[in-house]
Amino acid sequence: MFEPATLAELQDAVRGAPRVLCVGAGTKPRLSAVEGVRISTRQLCGIVEYDPAEFTFTALAGTPLAEIVAVLAEQGQHLPFDPVLVEAGSTLGGAVASGLSGPGRFRFGGVRDFLLGVQCVDGLGRLLRLGGKVVKNAAGFDVPKFVVGSLGRFAAIGAVTFKVFPRPAATRTLSLPARPGLLERLAAGRWNIDAIDIPPGGQRVLVRLVGPEEALEPLAADLLRALSAGDDAAEVAPEFWNDLREFRWALPTGVLVKSAITPGQVGDFTAGHVSCGGNVAYTSVATAAEIPAHLVGLTLTGNAPLWVGGRPRYAVEAAVKQAFDPDHRFPSLDD
Amino acid sequence: MQPAALNRFASVLPASRVLVRPAELAAYESDGLSAYATRPLAVVVPETCAEVVEVVRACRDLQLPFVARGSGTSLSGGSMPVADGIVIALNRLNRIECIDPVERIAVVQPGVVNAQVTAAAAAHGLYYAPDPSSQSVCTIGGNVAFNSGGAHCLKTGMTSNHVLGIRAVLATGEVVEWGGRSRERTGPDWCGLFTGSEGLFGVALEIVLQLLPVPEMFHTVLAGYSSLEAAGDAVSAVIAAGLLPGALEIMDRLALEAATAAVHADYPPGSEAVLIVELEGPREVVEVERRKLEEILRASGPLEMRPARDMGERAAIWKGRKSAFSAVGRLSADFLVQDGVVPRRRLGEALRQIGTMASAAGLRVANVFHAGDGNLHPLILFDGRQPDGLARAEALAGDILRMCVQMGGSITGEHGVGMEKRDYLPDMFSADEIDCMQRIRAAFDPLGIANPGKMFPGGEAPALSHHGLHPLEKAGTIERM
Ligand SMILES: Cc1cc2nc3c(=O)[nH]c(=O)nc-3n(C[C@H](O)[C@H](O)[C@H](O)COP(=O)(O)OP(=O)(O)OC[C@H]3O[C@@H](n4cnc5c(N)ncnc54)[C@H](O)[C@@H]3O)c2cc1C
Numbered sequence: 105m106f107e108p109a110t111l112a113e114l115q116d117a118v119r120g121a122p123r124v125l126c127v128g129a130g131t132k133p134r135l136s137a138v139e140g141v142r143i144s145t146r147q148l149c150g151i152v153e154y155d156p157a158e159f160t161f162t163a164l165a166g167t168p169l170a171e172i173v174a175v176l177a178e179q180g181q182h183l184p185f186d187p188v189l190v191e192a193g194s195t196l197g198g199a200v201a202s203g204l205s206g207p208g209r210f211r212f213g214g215v216r217d218f219l220l221g222v223q224c225v226d227g228l229g230r231l232l233r234l235g236g237k238v239v240k241n242a243a244g245f246d247v248p249k250f251v252v253g254s255l256g257r258f259a260a261i262g263a264v265t266f267k268v269f270p271r272p273a274a275t276r277t278l279s280l281p282a283r284p285g286l287l288e289r290l291a292a293g294r295w296n297i298d299a300i301d302i303p304p305g306g307q308r309v310l311v312r313l314v315g316p317e318e319a320l321e322p323l324a325a326d327l328l329r330a331l332s333a334g335d336d337a338a339e340v341a342p343e344f345w346n347d348l349r350e351f352r353w354a355l356p357t358g359v360l361v362k363s364a365i366t367p368g369q370v371g372d373f374t375a376g377h378v379s380c381g382g383n384v385a386y387t388s389v390a391t392a393a394e395i396p397a398h399l400v401g402l403t404l405t406g407n408a409p410l411w412v413g414g415r416p417r418y419a420v421e422a423a424v425k426q427a428f429d430p431d432h433r434f435p436s437l438d439d
Numbered sequence: 440m441q442p443a444a445l446n447r448f449a450s451v452l453p454a455s456r457v458l459v460r461p462a463e464l465a466a467y468e469s470d471g472l473s474a475y476a477t478r479p480l481a482v483v484v485p486e487t488c489a490e491v492v493e494v495v496r497a498c499r500d501l502q503l504p505f506v507a508r509g510s511g512t513s514l515s516g517g518s519m520p521v522a523d524g525i526v527i528a529l530n531r532l533n534r535i536e537c538i539d540p541v542e543r544i545a546v547v548q549p550g551v552v553n554a555q556v557t558a559a560a561a562a563h564g565l566y567y568a569p570d571p572s573s574q575s576v577c578t579i580g581g582n583v584a585f586n587s588g589g590a591h592c593l594k595t596g597m598t599s600n601h602v603l604g605i606r607a608v609l610a611t612g613e614v615v616e617w618g619g620r621s622r623e624r625t626g627p628d629w630c631g632l633f634t635g636s637e638g639l640f641g642v643a644l645e646i647v648l649q650l651l652p653v654p655e656m657f658h659t660v661l662a663g664y665s666s667l668e669a670a671g672d673a674v675s676a677v678i679a680a681g682l683l684p685g686a687l688e689i690m691d692r693l694a695l696e697a698a699t700a701a702v703h704a705d706y707p708p709g710s711e712a713v714l715i716v717e718l719e720g721p722r723e724v725v726e727v728e729r730r731k732l733e734e735i736l737r738a739s740g741p742l743e744m745r746p747a748r749d750m751g752e753r754a755a756i757w758k759g760r761k762s763a764f765s766a767v768g769r770l771s772a773d774f775l776v777q778d779g780v781v782p783r784r785r786l787g788e789a790l791r792q793i794g795t796m797a798s799a800a801g802l803r804v805a806n807v808f809h810a811g812d813g814n815l816h817p818l819i820l821f822d823g824r825q826p827d828g829l830a831r832a833e834a835l836a837g838d839i840l841r842m843c844v845q846m847g848g849s850i851t852g853e854h855g856v857g858m859e860k861r862d863y864l865p866d867m868f869s870a871d872e873i874d875c876m877q878r879i880r881a882a883f884d885p886l887g888i889a890n891p892g893k894m895f896p897g898g899e900a901p902a903l904s905h906h907g908l909h910p911l912e913k914a915g916t917i918e919r920m
Contacts, residue, residue, distance in 0.1 A: 157678060157783065158813075159678070203628070213596065213600050213622075214622075216628050231871075232869075237782075238780045238848045238849055239812050240780050240812040240814050241852065242849070242852060242853050242856075243851050244894070245635065249599065249631025250631060251627075252628045253625060253626050271681075292565070294721050296654075296720050296721050315727070316728065323721055363625070366542055367542055381622075383622040384622075411626075421629075423881075424879060426882065427875075427879050437626065
């Protein structure tokens with residue numbers, strides 16, 4: 105195993121073995137369950153630059169998300185996509201490579217929408233700085249976006265630059281009884297909702313309102329009135345979101361699969377956690393044999409195929425792999 | 440026309456949609472970077488996606504360069520034809536295939552005009568957020584190719600942040616479909632890579648866009664300041680207070696003069712700069728935030744503050760702002776629109792340096808910019824009748840771009856690299872980084888036939904042509920931002 109502490113050492117590590125793969129804290133173990141020498145990013149850690157007035161920071165890939173979240177909070181800022189597995193120890197680089205966003209993805213977008221730039225080492229061992237360091241940039245191909253969800257199969261992520269937002273002054277979470285059409289009414293409503301999730305079981309809908317404290321009371325009251333949510337609606341503690349973000353509901357030794365879905369498919373996923381207003385679903389089953397036949401998605405944990413239900417394949421994808429990694433130093437998306 | 444090519448296209452499209460006569464080609468020789476022009480071999484006008492696929496495959500077989508074209512409003516020469524290549528004019532692929540109010544998405548063909556998406560979504564209380572000032576004419580295909588922006592990027596992002604799915608024919612002839620109707624995806628973000636690829640990968644055939652609910656309330660304030668620095672400081676104060684306005688825009692004195700002359704905009708007397716701040720959201724939230732904003736702005740020492748009292752006053756504020764570019768045409772027949780980015784905190788310094796460089800070059804520069812993003816749009820006024828007029832303006836533009844890079848910013852925030860800025864790419868990226876991008880390009884387009892000569896340094900320069908406003912601006916159809 106390599107443990108680079110600098111970007112130059114990361115280059116050496118990539119060149120150091122015929123088959124390598126970066127791993128962070130291993131909180132999504134299936135994504136790195138492949139043959140190859142591990143490059144641990146544990147030592148490749150720390151915030152390189154953070155200027156709150158610019159709404160940007162740059163940090164090394166192995167920086168724990170918990171550290172980022174805390175440092176941003178001190179300045180009244182946050183990553184609006186609500187990173188997941190923060191308490192579990194997940195790293196920033198792992199969040200990018202896995203492309204996982206939390207419930208807050210609903211309002212302003214996910215990891216991909218806040219990643220501005222990336223420093224990565226390609227399969228030729230070259231350190232490349234792609235994208236930009238300012239909140240707006242249109243120069244060159246948008247490789248940072250491509251790196252999101254690429255599972256370390258094209259390049260080793262060394263450092264990333266993110267855009268951040270001011271943290272809302274206050275939040276309020278309502279739990280409403282689930283019923284047909286509710287998601288759509290919430291999503292299209294005037295309340296500027298920050299997150300809409302359906303916790304496992306499919307019985308309730310969690311709604312997060314954000315804004316200045318004095319605005320939230322009337323906003324929440326209006327929402328409840330407009331949806332005639334009645335007595336069955338309740339305000340709940342923000343910890344509910346945390347349990348969802350940490351996947352505390354999932355079977356600890358089971359198979360966890362992420363699926364990109366549309367609100368119309370929500371009914372098929374009531375056993376798991378539906379996030380992002382009905383655009384993401386997580387399914388947890390004890391073993392691969394129990395994976396529902398209709399499921400299409402990416403396995404995060406457990407012993408199951410990486411791509412449940414397969415994935416589309418185009419000739420250009422192999423060509424792009426070849427462009428980043430001609431010697432196949434990194435595993436392929438199918439390994 | 441080469442007979443082989445002619446025959447091949449004739450088998451794909453009726454002769455009436457293969458334009459080869461000089462008079463027919465003239466309208467396609469330039470784009471929004473109107474100082475340059477190139478004559479293509481032919482312009483083809485497909486009406487279906489299947490025809491586009493056939494045209495691209497024909498180009499591949501014949502190894503003929505092609506340039507996809509929406510409305511030709513690119514300001515960086517992105518849609519300028521390649522000499523003796525094919526222009527694929529996509530304006531007839533202009534169908535909105537679906538607006539789904541439940542999933543809040545639109546599925547559109549590439550030739551659909553930006554503003555038409557919002558117009559079609561409005562009945563459902565939804566809108567398409569990216570709002571380039573060319574939105575009344577520019578196409579979604581062009582927006583996707585350039586990852587276009589607008590006045591609301593700080594909060595809602597650029598085109599890429601709103602594209603959920605893309606079906607495209609690549610330069611290899613392969614048809615791919617990435618992303619879809621979900622707001623999330625698994626695996627590498629191919630859709631994100633395609634967006635902003637400036638037509639160098641292939642042609643987008645169908646695009647899935649996310650729609651947002653129209654904000655319930657807007658609160659727009661215009662404030663005049665006795666110096667640009669003071670306006671810049673006010674921006675910093677707004678940001679420091681934790682507000683996230685939908686728009687934060689600044690115009691300098693020359694831009695104000697132009698807007699006053701062109702659309703009779705009315706600004707606080709004595710203003711050296713004007714700041715426009717717009718809050719948006721549910722009324723409960725905006726009511727609280729507007730009080731906070733007022734406090735901050737009052738403390739920033741404005742000459743005068745003018746909150747819009749109704750939608751009419753809001754529209755008037757935006758009219759002045761959005762007309763500023765074409766309005767500069769009243770001050771000078773010829774001007775270059777630049778687009779660069781600096782870290783927000785260095786805006787004041789950047790503007791001072793632009794002023795110094797402009798005086799040294801003996802040129803006037805008007806500044807209109809997205810202050811929240813640090814996205815500068817210096818308008819360099821010059822006299823095209825002087826033999827070195829354009830060359831001097833371009834030299835100053837180059838100095839400004841290099842300054843942006845030196846300050847840690849970018850050579851383009853939203854107009855793309857295109858033909859115009861290809862030689863500045865090495866100022867921002869190392870040889871290895873450019874090589875990496877070229878390898879990616881070659882993966883999508885091994886023959887190098889999709890919009891060659893753009894984005895990457897080198898390549899043949901097109902011929903100089905006329906100067907001044909884009910033909911559509913002269914007609915008053917579009918305005919610059
Ligand atoms: C007055 C004025 C104001 C402007 N204001 C703004 C602004 O506020 N913000 C901003 O970002 N830009 C602005 N622009 C620039 C321009 O409008 C945008 O770049 C726009 O996206 C171009 O759209 P178009 O349809 O005109 O594309 P074109 O100019 O026709 O093409 C642009 C590029 O896209 C490629 N392309 C077109 N269609 C496709 C397709 N289907 N598939 C693949 N590639 C394709 C072309 O090859 C070319 O490289 C402005 C331009 C003008 C003239």
